[in-house]
Amino acid sequence: MINEPTRALYMAHILREKRPDFAWSDLVKHAWYFVRFRRWLRDHVIKFSYYKKDGSIRQAIGTTNLFFVPISKHPLGYYDYKNKSCNTITYFDLEKQEWRSFDIRNFIGFVELFPKTKEKEAKRKPFG
Numbered sequence: 001m002i003n004e005p006t007r008a009l010y011m012a013h014i015l016r017e018k019r020p021d022f023a024w025s026d027l028v029k030h031a032w033y034f035v036r037f038r039r040w041l042r043d044h045v046i047k048f049s050y051y052k053k054d055g056s057i058r059q060a061i062g063t064t065n066l067f068f069v070p071i072s073k074h075p076l077g078y079y080d081y082k083n084k085s086c087n088t089i090t091y092f093d094l095e096k097q098e099w100r101s102f103d104i105r106n107f108i109g110f111v112e113l114f115p116k117t118k119e120k121e122a123k124r125k126p127f128g
Contacts, residue, residue, distance in 0.1 A: 008032050010086035011104060018105045034104050041091055048110035050102045062091035073097065
């Protein structure tokens, strides 16, 4: 399994394809944002948005916390829903009741965390 600093650097390289004009330090900051986003998905239900392959915007409410996933939709093995790839984020869509994934280069931002935690309400941080 890839550790978080290595994953962040891989993600920064992937983001550089979309934004070659960005400074490397900015790309690394955005990559760390995705690493934190994956961590938040593990613990919370999050409302976020991204561009679909057809160019339309998809707003989703999702998580990777199995407490919120119906038992019939639980992965069969540990690695069935864990991302082996650094360029996609896999999540369980609570509206569609299915597992989904998207490319990090198409991520727009997230709106809020559910349930509300002691942290400040998350603000939308657009990338592209």
